[in-house]
Structures are given as C-alpha cells and as structure tokens.
Amino acid sequence: MRYHKTVRLSDGRECVLRNGTEEDAPAALDNFMLVHEQTDWLLTYPDETDPSEIAEACYLQAKTASPNEVEILAEVGGLVVGTAGIDCVGSKEKTRHRAEFGISIDRAYWGLGIGRALTRACVACAREAGYAQLELSVVAENGRAIALYRSEGFVEYGRNPRGFRSRVTGWQELVLMRLELDSRADSRADAHLDA
Secondary structure, eight states: OOOEEEEEOTTSOEEEEEEOOGGGHHHHHHHHHHHHHHOSOSSOOGGGSOOOHHHHHHHHHHHHHOSSOEEEEEEETTEEEEEEEEEESOSSTTTTTEEEEEEEEOGGGTTSSHHHHHHHHHHHHHHHHTOSEEEEEEETTOHHHHHHHHHTTOEEEEEEEEEEEETTTEEEEEEEEEEESOSSOOHHHHHHHHO
C-alpha cells in the first residue's frame, strides 16, 4: 500500500510519513536495530534480525506493492526515526478481516506526536484495505503506549501473562487490544447466522 502525509510535531518540526523505498533500506534497518536496542518492549532483539540491507529493501518493496499491508517510515529532518505497519493476520476466509499493527520509535523522538501520527496512518491504511479489525499486543508496563491506543479507540480484550519471555526481566504480560474499523457486522455473516 502507498501512504504519504506530512504532520507537524509538538515541537514545531515536520514529520514525513511515507512508504520506504529500496534506497531507504540502510536507514530503515539502522532505525530498526536502534529501537530494538533501546527498549525491551518489542517483539525481537537486534541479534534475531537479518541485518541484510538487501532483505530490508525487499521487505519495503513488498509492503509498498501489497494491496493490504504497509510499512510506513517516520522521517524528521531526513532521518528515519520510527516505523509502523500493518500485516494481514491470515489469508483464510475466517481471518482475512483482521490485521495486526506494530510500531517502534527512536526514544529520542518520544513524546512529539509521532506515535499518534503513525497509529492514525496505520488505521487509515487498514480501513482503506478493507479490514474490519485492527489488533495489537503491548507489554503491560508500557503505559504510555496503552494510553495512546485507548485514546485512538482501541479496547483491551484480554491479557497474556506470559506473552513475552524477556532476557532482562523474565515474563512480560501482554495486553491484547483491538479496534473495530467498521461498526456494522458483515451482512453475509449475519445472513448466514440468521439462516
């Protein structure tokens, strides 16, 4: 999917939200490695990632070409400071209405509104792709992120007390959240249930 928007941050600077290109692979990969070193709240550790710029370029190209998935770079002053994206939960009929949302931002740029802008961008892309539900999981200790997601309409639907097993702290509880993107149920599903 394609996305491009410029937003004004709380400190007055502009942030460009856009798809990554093959040329962005080194910067996107550097940002990925940095943010995964800065916090223990993300899914992977830097040493679990293929540090290949070729693999990153292919990933960015595939997301831009996809009709229903996206990876958005947040750029401030020409520097990639964060990323966010949506991935289809599954291609089967029972799950293709669901997408997963992920986000990460360089700690030096927290609190400026980038997280909210990236969240809204991914919600817009999920709606455009036709998803009925956007889902995420967040470490329970990450109160700022949970507050942001709640303010954008996500609701908690469960918790997994052993969602992550951190190298640093041991078990991390995950808060499972979702956002309904359409307020009406699929009419075909309703008709089938009423039959």
